[in-house]
Amino acid sequence: MNxxxxxxxxxxxxxxxxxxxxxVAFATxxxxxxxxxxxxxxxxxxxAGTSIAGVFTKSATRAAPVLDCxxxxxxxNDGGAAIIVNSGNANAFTGKGGIExxxxxxxxxAKVLDLPQNRVFSSSTGVIGEPLAFERITAKLLELQxxxxxxxxxxxxAAIMTTxxxxxxxxxxxxxxxxxxxxxxxxxxxxxxxxxxxxxLVYIFTDAKIEQALxxxxxxxxxxxxxxxxxxxxxxxxxxxxxxAATGKSGIEITAPTGAFCDALHGVMRDLAHQVVxxxxxxxxxVEVQVTxxxxxxxxxxxxxxIANSPLVKTAVAGEDPNWGRVVMAxxxxxxxxxxxxxxxxxxxxxVADKGWVSPDYDEARAAKHMKGDELLIAVDLGIGxxxxxxxxxxxxxxxxxxxxxxxx
Amino acid sequence: MNxxxxxxxxxxxxxxxxxxxxxVAFATxxxxxxxxxxxxxxxxxxxAGTSIAGVFTKSATRAAPVLDCxxxxxxxNDGGAAIIVNSGNANAFTGKGGIExxxxxxxxxAKVLDLPQNRVFSSSTGVIGEPLAFERITAKLLELQxxxxxxxxxxxxAAIMTTxxxxxxxxxxxxxxxxxxxxxxxxxxxxxxxxxxxxxLVYIFTDAKIEQALxxxxxxxxxxxxxxxxxxxxxxxxxxxxxxAATGKSGIEITAPTGAFCDALHGVMRDLAHQVVxxxxxxxxxVEVQVTxxxxxxxxxxxxxxIANSPLVKTAVAGEDPNWGRVVMAxxxxxxxxxxxxxxxxxxxxxVADKGWVSPDYDEARAAKHMKGDELLIAVDLGIGxxxxxxxxxxxxxxxxxxxxxxxx
Numbered sequence: 001m002n003x004x005x006x007x008x009x010x011x012x013x014x015x016x017x018x019x020x021x022x023x024v025a026f027a028t029x030x031x032x033x034x035x036x037x038x039x040x041x042x043x044x045x046x047x048a049g050t051s052i053a054g055v056f057t058k059s060a061t062r063a064a065p066v067l068d069c070x071x072x073x074x075x076x077n078d079g080g081a082a083i084i085v086n087s088g089n090a091n092a093f094t095g096k097g098g099i100e101x102x103x104x105x106x107x108x109x110a111k112v113l114d115l116p117q118n119r120v121f122s123s124s125t126g127v128i129g130e131p132l133a134f135e136r137i138t139a140k141l142l143e144l145q146x147x148x149x150x151x152x153x154x155x156x157x158a159a160i161m162t163t164x165x166x167x168x169x170x171x172x173x174x175x176x177x178x179x180x181x182x183x184x185x186x187x188x189x190x191x192x193x194x195x196x197x198x199x200x201l202v203y204i205f206t207d208a209k210i211e212q213a214l215x216x217x218x219x220x221x222x223x224x225x226x227x228x229x230x231x232x233x234x235x236x237x238x239x240x241x242x243x244x245a246a247t248g249k250s251g252i253e254i255t256a257p258t259g260a261f262c263d264a265l266h267g268v269m270r271d272l273a274h275q276v277v278x279x280x281x282x283x284x285x286x287v288e289v290q291v292t293x294x295x296x297x298x299x300x301x302x303x304x305x306x307i308a309n310s311p312l313v314k315t316a317v318a319g320e321d322p323n324w325g326r327v328v329m330a331x332x333x334x335x336x337x338x339x340x341x342x343x344x345x346x347x348x349x350x351x352v353a354d355k356g357w358v359s360p361d362y363d364e365a366r367a368a369k370h371m372k373g374d375e376l377l378i379a380v381d382l383g384i385g386x387x388x389x390x391x392x393x394x395x396x397x398x399x400x401x402x403x404x405x406x407x408x409x
Numbered sequence: 410m411n412x413x414x415x416x417x418x419x420x421x422x423x424x425x426x427x428x429x430x431x432x433v434a435f436a437t438x439x440x441x442x443x444x445x446x447x448x449x450x451x452x453x454x455x456x457a458g459t460s461i462a463g464v465f466t467k468s469a470t471r472a473a474p475v476l477d478c479x480x481x482x483x484x485x486n487d488g489g490a491a492i493i494v495n496s497g498n499a500n501a502f503t504g505k506g507g508i509e510x511x512x513x514x515x516x517x518x519a520k521v522l523d524l525p526q527n528r529v530f531s532s533s534t535g536v537i538g539e540p541l542a543f544e545r546i547t548a549k550l551l552e553l554q555x556x557x558x559x560x561x562x563x564x565x566x567a568a569i570m571t572t573x574x575x576x577x578x579x580x581x582x583x584x585x586x587x588x589x590x591x592x593x594x595x596x597x598x599x600x601x602x603x604x605x606x607x608x609x610l611v612y613i614f615t616d617a618k619i620e621q622a623l624x625x626x627x628x629x630x631x632x633x634x635x636x637x638x639x640x641x642x643x644x645x646x647x648x649x650x651x652x653x654a655a656t657g658k659s660g661i662e663i664t665a666p667t668g669a670f671c672d673a674l675h676g677v678m679r680d681l682a683h684q685v686v687x688x689x690x691x692x693x694x695x696v697e698v699q700v701t702x703x704x705x706x707x708x709x710x711x712x713x714x715x716i717a718n719s720p721l722v723k724t725a726v727a728g729e730d731p732n733w734g735r736v737v738m739a740x741x742x743x744x745x746x747x748x749x750x751x752x753x754x755x756x757x758x759x760x761v762a763d764k765g766w767v768s769p770d771y772d773e774a775r776a777a778k779h780m781k782g783d784e785l786l787i788a789v790d791l792g793i794g795x796x797x798x799x800x801x802x803x804x805x806x807x808x809x810x811x812x813x814x815x816x817x818x
Contacts, residue, residue: 057741058742059738059741059742060740060741060742060743060744060745060746060747060748060749061737061738061740061741061747061749061752062741062749092734092737093734093737093749093762093765093766094766095750095764095765095766127734128734128737128738129733129734129737129762129767130767233720233721234643234718234719234720235719235720235721235735235738235739235742236738236741236742237738238737238738238741309643310643310644311642311643311644311720311805311809311813312642312644312813315809315810315813315814316813316814318810318814319813319814321814324538325501325502325536325537325538326644328470328501328502328537328538328647329468329470329537329644329645329646329647330644331469331470332466332468332469332470332471332645332647333467333468333469333644333645334469335469336469337469338469338470339469340469340470340471340502341504343470353502353538356502356504357502357503357504358538395814396720396810396814397810397814398807398810400720400724400810401724401727401805401806401807401809401810404720404721404724404725404728405724405725405727405728405730405804405805405806
């Protein structure tokens with residue numbers, strides 16, 4: 001297998017046309033942090049008045065840039081802001097030097113763009129445990145500043161890739177009643193960069209005007225329904241970062257945590273989350289796991305993730321085997337409330353098990369046919385309550401082993 | 410890959426010579442439950458006065474035989490007892506019919522051996538979701554009874570295999586001061602039987618005399634240090650069963666939950682647990698994960714299992730890559746208390762990371778050499794407390810994918 005081949009699950013149309021978000025400009029550069037022959041640093045400049053919200057990995061061994069971003073959230077939003085991201089080196093597990101590198105980069109960006117340093121957010125993704133050659137980034141800041149453009153978001157999506165097999169973008173236009181607002185986002189996902197784990201980085205921009213506390217609230221709520229509902233291999237990066245910036249340049253203010261804007265933002269986040277799964281290492285199938293009838297939503301989520309993370313379920317999907325026994329096993333081990341004799345399972349629209357027993361109508365040939373598709377549904381009803389959740393995952397294939405075992409640092 | 414090839418980690422000497430345990434007799438038979446051309450039912454008859462303890466899967470979707478065993482533990486021990494096990498069909502997720510099958514088998518054994526039914530324990534392992542053809546088992550009971558022999562434990566170990574690549578046994582002799590007692594145990598492990606998950610079944614016998622409550626206490630304590638510290642792929646069977654029977658025939662009574670007997674039992678259980686890991690699906694490396702310096706023992710166990718279950722760590726091991734970044738990641742995601750800047754990591758005796766940073770003495774060539782061995786050590790010190798735990802796992806290889814994805818039902 002060629003580990004740089006584009007995922008078979010990549011969107012057929014390639015990178016989407018993303019709208020310009022008024023108040024944001026992008027630049028990218030080849031800084032040679034680790035890679036050569038490709039851009040590896042992206043800078044996003046945000047206009048004065050931009051609100052920024054963020055969510056981050058919950059890892060106890062978070063990387064220095066993550067800790068720095070968390071500390072800066074909620075800083076006064078009357079000045080401008082910036083986001084600087086490098087690929088090739090994650091600046092994780094780099095001790096005191098890692099903190100100094102973040103300080104050096106964000107200080108230099110602040111100086112070049114005339115911003116307070118506490119409004120400069122940074123992310124790093126790539127190898128961990130190696131010092132970040134931050135001077136390669138700071139040496140390029142004037143060049144980056146000189147090429148800032150509102151139309152370069154596609155380049156930004158490419159610069160943050162590690163071994164992602166395709167660059168990821170999504171957008172929405174929202175008719176609010178007061179006028180149109182735009183949302184555009186980019187992400188990097190579960191491509192592996194030897195010798196380290198995949199990292200998810202997501203940056204979403206809107207020209208809506210939204211107060212920071214509300215923006216943070218929206219982001220946290222929608223993350224729980226999108227990025228916190230995906231899994232490739234159950235492993236968690238030390239660098240996962242999601243930043244959402246609202247420039248306010250449309251002049252249209254969003255004041256409620258529900259409604260058309262929120263729905264559109266939800267859609268953009270779900271789209272990006274799905275693209276991350278679709279670029280999962282070695283993925284050949286995209287799987288939606290729908291759990292209903294659980295005791296609580298939290299139980300439903302726990303069961304969904306137990307199914308989505310089960311190596312035996314994931315290898316069954318890879319083998320196109322409608323192996324409902326493994327789904328029962330994953331429900332059982334989840335720790336959530338379950339009653340074997342109330343459990344029902346569907347693959348696509350084929351009822352496999354009904355109330356704890358093989359359905360009398362079970363048609364294995366139809367179930368097997370569903371498993372041959374690119375996009376599969378595993379639906380589980382616990383039959384004990386109203387708790388529900390949907391999560392997404394991919395299959396576990398030889399490609400995953402090749403990328404992570406055979407591809408040596 | 411030939412999925413029936415013997416694991417490269419199998420004990421070099423083959424199945425060990427197990428001592429006869431006075432008070433236990435074994436028989437096996439070809440009942441054709443699912444397999445043909447091999448024995449698939451084993452019967453163990455236990456003398457009057459035998460105490461029986463048990464631990465079981467914590468799955469919420471436990472199979473019918475497990476629920477039946479749990480209900481019978483602690484029954485009066487003045488009569489004899491029996492254990493009957495079939496391979497080929499797990500009698501799991503089989504609805505009401507599953508309960509009836511357990512009742513039919515244990516009732517028939519009770520009749521043939523003249524025992525109370527509540528002293529007949531059964532296990533089943535194999536496909537799930539298919540009715541157990543229990544009449545094929547009951548039809549063979551007289552034949553089984555006729556061939557009961559104290560020396561047939563090796564045959565019993567073979568009869569309970571599914572797609573295990575080797576049969577598993579371990580034994581110990583203990584000098585108690587009052588005289589010698591014997592312990593002998595058999596197990597089946599993480600061999601896969603399409604289309605289902607692996608199941609662990611373990612039966613241990615001793616001629617020591619031990620009151621049931623103490624026996625149960627010992628078994629639970631030692632299980633937490635052995636079988637609850639192993640993982641192949643984080644998936645949990647609906648049928649895992651471990652029974653420990655003390656016949657009392659040596660006339661030597663054990664009255665304390667510590668001492669030479671307990672140590673020897675611990676050794677037998679650890680040996681069998683290691684053999685289960687060494688027969689993990691596709692395993693080519695046996696990995697001991699030692700965690701020290703954690704806040705609590707429970708945290709240390711959580712961190713150890715997070716490392717041992719991490720697909721990224723397990724593929725790094727498969728690739729012989731001393732990828733300590735993935736170990737940091739697994740510590741971080743475990744949910745246990747950790748401080749990145751106090752963390753130290755060793756591969757074998759090679760210090761890789763020290764206090765949150767690559768060790769100045771790190772010798773990657775020596776670490777890489779350690780990774781080439783069959784049996785590896787990953788040692789993590791959290792540097793924050795006295796909590797410690799050791800767990801064992803195997804690598805994640807193409808063999809695992811082949812067995813579980815390519816090998817179709």
